[in-house]
Amino acid sequence: MNALIQNFFNSLALGGLYALIAVGYTMVYGILRLINFAHGDIFMMGTYFAFYAITLLLLPWWLGFLFAIFITGLLGYSIEKIAYRPLRSAPRISSLITAIGMSFFLESFAVVVFGGIPKSFNVYPKVFSDVIMMGKTRIPVLTFITIIVTALLFLLLWWLLYKTKTGLAMRAISVDIPATSLMGANVNNVISITFIVGSSFAAVAGILWAMKYPQVQPYMGFTPGLKAFIAAVIGGIGSIQGAIVGGFLLGFLEIMLVGFFPSLAGYRDVFAYVTLVIILMFRPTGIFKIYSEQKV
Secondary structure, eight states: OHHHHHHHHHHHHHHHHHHHHHHHHHHHHHHHOOOOTTHHHHHHHHHHHHHHHHHTSOOOHHHHHHHHHHHHHHHHHHHIIIIIGGGTTSOHHHHHHHHHHHHHHHHHHHHHHHOSSOEEOOOSOGGGGOEEEETTEEEEHHHHHHHHHHHHHHHHHHHHHHHSHHHHHHHHHTTOHHHHHHTTOOHHHHHHHHHHHHHHHHHHHHHHHHHHSOEEOTTTTHHHHHHHHHHHHHHOTTOHHHHHHHHHHHHHHHHHHHHHOGGGGGGHHHHHHHHHHHHHHHOTTOSSOOOOOOOO
């Protein structure tokens, strides 16, 4: 029972991180039908921004984290404006190649500017490393922080999408960009806000990830980004609730299988790919299918 409780909370924390990253993938795809393969590297850049904001600029840890989230949001906005916006009317293969190129650029930029040697991410209060006893179960404080922050961000996203005019415009653009433009919405601004929100979520996930696995390096975004993309596909690419469900499903699958079958720990990364293959075989549209009308 103690192992079950501990694995349950660990699954919630890991699934929440996957879901935070997956939301960025699915928001961009839902609006532009573009897979932003640079999203995992934006996740990585957020951790570096937080690390240097605290160690180089000597900001308090909480202000350094907020500064990193803000700068990462600006990075997402810049990428959309410089790399993706000029290709919006080009063939989709052009945008796809650009996204892959942007991913390589960010990784190479991090190697050149920040260095290829991994750095220890010990810039947060030591109290976060403490544990809370639940009976005989030891749950790290950081696990509860991750779960609470994730839940608050998802509530904030729900409010943005369903209680604001910007969210209404986002949902309208995901259906028909030209018609939404004719209704008076500023399409460019709404798409920019989408990239800012998705990148900010990736920054939060990156900071929490670096606190959980306290090391930052230029290629740290590849595996979490790929798994989050798989989570978005499992949930139904383009569906916000699908990305959240897919992220938690993947987190529970990884933690529970390894927790109860320790001999499978070496195959932990394989579970995501096997799940993806199964979903594509039997429900290629994902758990939450996005329905759209087709004109003929």
